[in-house]
Amino acid sequence: MIRARLTRRAFLRVGVAAGGGLLIGFPWAPGIGESGTRAAFSPNAWLTVHPDGRVDLRVASSEMGQGVLTGIAMLIADELEADWSRVRAKQAPAAPDFANPLMGRQQTGGSTAIRGFWRVAREAGAVGRELLVEAAAARWGVDAGECLARRGVVIHEPTGRRLDYGVLAAAAARLPVPEAVFLKEPEEFRLIGRSQPRLDTPQKVDGSARFGLDVRLPGMWTAVVARSPTLGGRLRGFDARAARAVPGVRAVFPIESGVAVLADHFWAAAQGREALRVHWDPGPHAGVDSAAIERNFAEGLAHGGVVERETGDVDRTVREGRFVEALYRVPYQAHACMEPMNATADVRADGCDLYLPTQAQTASQETAMRLTGLPRERVRVHTTFLGGGFGRRSEQDFVREAVQCSMKAGRPVQVVWSREDDLTHDVYRPATLNRMRGVLDGKGRIVSWEHNIAGPSILARVAPDRVRGGRDPTSVEGAANLPYAIPNLRVTYALVEAPVPVGFWRSVGASQNAYVTECFLDELIAEAGADPVERRLELLRDRPRHRRVLELAAGRAGWGDALPEGRAHGVAVAESFGSVVAQVAEVSIDAGRVRVHRVVCAVDCGIAVNPDLIGQQMESAVVFGLTATLKGAITVRAGRVEQRNFDTFALLRLDECPRIEVHIVPGTDPPGGVGEPGVPPVAPAVANAVFALTGRPVRSLPIRVAG
């Protein structure tokens, strides 16, 4: 163990729980909690040790499938030396105390949950352990140094006496907060680093897990909203007579996003919306289609953009060797969470309760504060399970609708989006157009690399103040940080506005840019007649983490070994969110249909907190990435998103799923991200295999090959 000063001791609170247990909380936001006293202890406890020995943990990050409820609980419980079989974890309420230290807000995204809470969650657990040990030592009248905490029990080593945590909790709650605590060295972890079953699995096999759509409140109405069919259209007027005549329909009224139809149940609300006559002003984008948007991107490329990275002299080298140029296109993508967007709000004069499948508790709370005028402490956010998130549930559109409906209806309202609503009113992964230029010298070495990106900016929509001089760092993730040792290199970005709203989509900029860069790299390697793995390893000579995952994936995949007739390997490596992932895909083409038979994935994410969960997330990333690689895209025609349901926006099905093998590089560095980093290499690994099979580079997604 190493003695470590508490990072935020001034804000740490220890107190007595209802029922006499030990409570430990970390009010984070400066100014909140500083005046907190024991008497006014924040109810937002990270951990509670009950007198009967049960341990309750509150997890600030949203459980959307990535296993964070289990992962964060493991961090706390390991340092607490809790008995894992007695640990329960629940979603925390919205409170400044629960802000993710990496984001400054309570939000789940950017693969930051484990990274953000790595230190503070373990400190909370360690404080609990030390207070319980101290309480036991005082009870026995011995030195705390002679006592040891193990699995929910304090042991006096010289005499073998033992006291259960539950018995000690009340006394521990009255001790002062230590200045510093012992934190475990990696080899001392007992939960971290070992696969633990997910805490949420039992509820997810018997139908009892409560998602946003499963919230049922007394007196609640269900609302569906008629929204503009065109991007940027506006409501002109509506005739609700037929809608109101539908049995079960209770109210019809306009809200900010359209016309809400409220009913006793979803079916009546949906029928009511069908019967509604709405007059829309189609707005300024009614003539827009995907081709027009791409022409704008091409114009953006022609005008040039801001330089995001430059080394050497790209312009000079262009004239000195074999020159390769290519245009790469990446389409818009929808999130398509299996649980469509929804929110439940109960706004009353004295307060507001929100039941949300949200990735953004702070933003949701503030959305309701703005709309209702209620102060923060009167807006309670109850985070349900999320039926998928992938970035979509950081948005506030569905929250606004529920709050507005509940305010107008004067009762609890659940707003439900149909699948059609969900796909046509998403905030989409940006489409981009990329011009790539590379130069090989006489020996086939890559001496120059230029990547010009044109496309819309996510930050321009969600945080315009963070876009300065046309720069959006999320747009060049995976491009500006190209890991390869190439002496002359330039990456530019041209921000091109488009009427299609864009948002964070699992792995964000890296999801497009790794595809573009890793595929163009294979084009240059092919031009040089070199091997994709060997050449990458040479170009990664200063990048040991990249080399390790690449060697691991290639080795386990049998790179270079003979494959069955008609199959080929493709490889890609990408760093994102603090982790590096390499994948080798084994692919064949059968009557124009790309089949992925096997994906070998190697990941370096530092300390592997829960290896089986990391395996799950890599499998998940491969399947998610394959949908964007092989299946659909979002396109626009006459100002409307064309894809409305899973017939036109298909997702990968089980019979198309390859064998997926995951290998984790053992690490002792603090954890990297896990939820997203598996996505970026998928498309290029598969596309590079198709390139190897056909000899034709794959320069746009989804992959289409001639039959």
Place this chain on the structure above:
Amino acid sequence: MVELQVNGRRVEVSLPGEAPLLWALRDGLRFTGTKYGCGIGLCGVCTVLLDGEPVRSCLTPLASVSGRSILTIEGLSPDRSHPVQRAWIAEQVPQCGYCQSGQILTAVALLARHPRPTDAQIDAALSAVLCRCGTYPRIRRAVRRAAGLMAGEAAS
């Protein structure tokens, strides 16, 4: 008012006969374990068993199932002890969990018909239900494990 037989119990629901079974279960009877995903019978997350056969409850009119036996995820076992549920836990299948009721009931129906399914049969049957999280590799393993558990129980 339509009378239904859900999870072995006779219940009444006050939705119109043309309303889909899905909404009768979720909104009328509060069996929220059955999920809404697409409403047009493509994603399979609304799957329930009708006289043992998997059906898309989002496309099944309420009036058409009056008096027939409907099994939802809530009725599969009182304590998650059904071999398919045990296999799902052992293989740690669920991620977000939203589609899993549909996956599990589809697997139950497959194993009733084919107690020792081939890989091709598993792929064919379970391709009926979409999973955006990508739990497919574990679903394959869990179905094989469940088949083994059921064979073991039948033998003992």
